[in-house]
Amino acid sequence: MTKPRIHNYTYDVVIVGAGGAGMRAAIEAGPHAKTAVISKLFPTRSHTGAAQGGMAAALANVEEDSWEWHTFDTVKGGDYLVDQDAAEILAKESVQAVIDLENMGLPFNRTPDGKIDQRRFGGHTRDHGKAPVRRSCYAADRTGHMILQTLYQNCVKLGIEFYNEFYVLDLVMVGEGKKRRPSAVVAYELATGDLHVFQAKSIVFATGGFGKIFKTTSNAHTLTGDGVGIIYRKGLPLEDMEFYQFHPTGLAGLGILLSEAARGEGGILRNASGERFMERYAPTIKDLAPRDMVARAMANEVREGRGAGPNKDYVLLDLTHLPPEVIDAKLPDITEFARTYLGVEPYTEPVPVFPTAHYAMGGIPTNIKAEVLSDNKTVVPGLYAAGECACVSVHGANRLGTNSLLDINVFGKRAGIYAVEYAKTAQHVPVPADAASEVIAMIEKVRKAKGNEKVAVLRKELQDTMDKNAQVYRTEDSLNEALDKIAELRARYENISIQDKGERFNTDLLEAIELGFLLDLAEVLVVTARERRESRGGHYREDFETRNDKKFMVHSMAYLTDKKVKKPGENIKIDWKPVTITNYQPMERKY
């Protein structure tokens, strides 16, 4: 074995991930503490940049609105699994979050009197469900791009230190039980193969999602859940992993996202016979119902034979009644995607669409200070998480559109503030001499593996089984089938080999390591989905079709144990955590 070169650093605050949440945290932390941001990508490559439609905030710039209505919509949209104290913070702090971004330079679309313009989005309503409300602040259909660019620009302005194309692969924890503390993270440098140990008082995870467990997804190739997987492997819990959002309008067959803004601006979903089928599923707000309901309605149209196209396997997003100048001004990017990738002209033809795996509602459990929890209540001092990787939980069982760009700004900012506060008085936790040993072992195992299985084959089989068995519709049988398949893939993963044995830019090696995280997270998703024998939000069980508040008005908490397993999934311990309710008792969810 060649001895790896190991470099050591000491910071007050280390942030893992340079998307929206990570950079928003860095902007708070950078001026007050010695801060580093470590990212597997150059910051502006992060997937925040792919978000399109907008960021919710009750500015009331174009019509009456209030943060209380926004809170209610978020709770109801999340099918009452939302922690309501967190949702109140999200809605209350949204206004300042948007103003922060404008002040930093974000080029929002404007109203005729020069204020930030707002538009409609799914599930956002006036006065507790009476009618759609204009709450989404936006910049054409590239709001995420503008947020990502603006945050990076401000990081440049503040001189934030970045370590780009560094893959964080381990979190070093020291001590036992409630005394266990984070000490450092260990990163693999893509360009050289060197290892870097970053000691910090506060460590913030802002590592994004893991959509690549599915085949049809709007997520980037790099969204492999490394951060969430690291936390899980440390024996810390993951919350509500069964709740995964399928966005209704992915380009059919490709999964590329077409923003809900298309429907916010007046677009209509139609089946093969041209019927506006959402009128049957959500009579009041129709095409602007929350994503879980629209995605299920679309899948149901296809299952019942009303799908469009030669294989009747998609529905149609109709924009042809919108004036071309509105399309050009408000939806330029997504209409270009339709032209580029499907050769469809949205001015004159409806666009083939089908649900695409989009967003993890679950993740690393945190409290409203973005502090990571080691059980239902106990905080891990010095460890924080924000953004899609975290579960605070403001999205509950189903996230409303425009609440994720809001989440990264509100809770990214909070993570930065509280990470600094902690670092001001805390001491560094000494880094053990063998801090990098787990990462060294992980890399050497893959590099030296001499098996005959290919990473790409295993990954594709994982994605196929997840699309088939754990997507919009789920049953005990389908989930057991997925779990058996994952167990088989785990065994075969022990028998892989890679072709690139080099040290420089070895993406072959990293794809193998990323697959390990994908297998872990897919397994947790399937096991928790099997245990939740009800239907709620994005989790729909055909064998338990109704919501069961008596039994399941609780968050799932999944822990990896070292238990020897006879059956797949037995190594995961499931616990349950109460939902925080402040003002809104669960009601039937009708739109």
Added chain:
Amino acid sequence: MSAETKKIGEIPSFKVTLFVRRFNPEDGQDARWQDFDVEVFGTDRVLDALHKIKWEQDGSLTFRRSCAHGVCGSDAMRINGRNRLACKTLIKDLDITQPIYVEPIKGLAVEKDLVVDMNPFYQAYRDVKPFLIASDKPEKERLQSAEDRERFDDTTKCILCAACTTSCPVFWTDGQYFGPAAIVNAHRFIFDSRDEAAEVRLEILNDKEGVWRCRTTFNCTEACPRGIQVTKAIAEVKQAILRGRA
């Protein structure tokens, strides 16, 4: 495939040959071309073909990619001699009777296969002060008219992919030149009515390595995968240096 033999809804596939420029810094060899035959579908992009090679034939083939639909800017490369994003270039739109040539973007040092050292490119971007500079401390949002917002809309679309800068013949011969992307990002703030530091940026670009090196070849505009009128933006910055911000 004839209409008779094609099943309803079947997606037709076809075979293409890719010539990919290879370079491995660890094997002591010079850069060279290597050809691969790949089976692809009508909706496949050049990025899909590269993935098929990496995943089925040669795991050591190295390139950057992330979002795979033209918004993250990771996979700019030279495809049949033109700078494009691999994820936005449909194979069926190329001349597939000929091999497809794929090589790294020019003017930046090649690190491995299609990966180049982007640091000089990012440094030029950072050097133009690409952030809003304003002395006021508003309590709410600053007001900006729709017309003032429109003035710099085009240059807000930049994704820093480097397709423009590395298509510029001036940049190929003079790596010190700021290059089109840095000027585009300066333009984005010079023409933002909320910003107060236009003069500072114009001074930075009124340099022998600044806008005056531009020879108006329009390569940058043709290369931009976001459809930004790059050459026009550079011309507007030149005008602003001569006559002040319009």
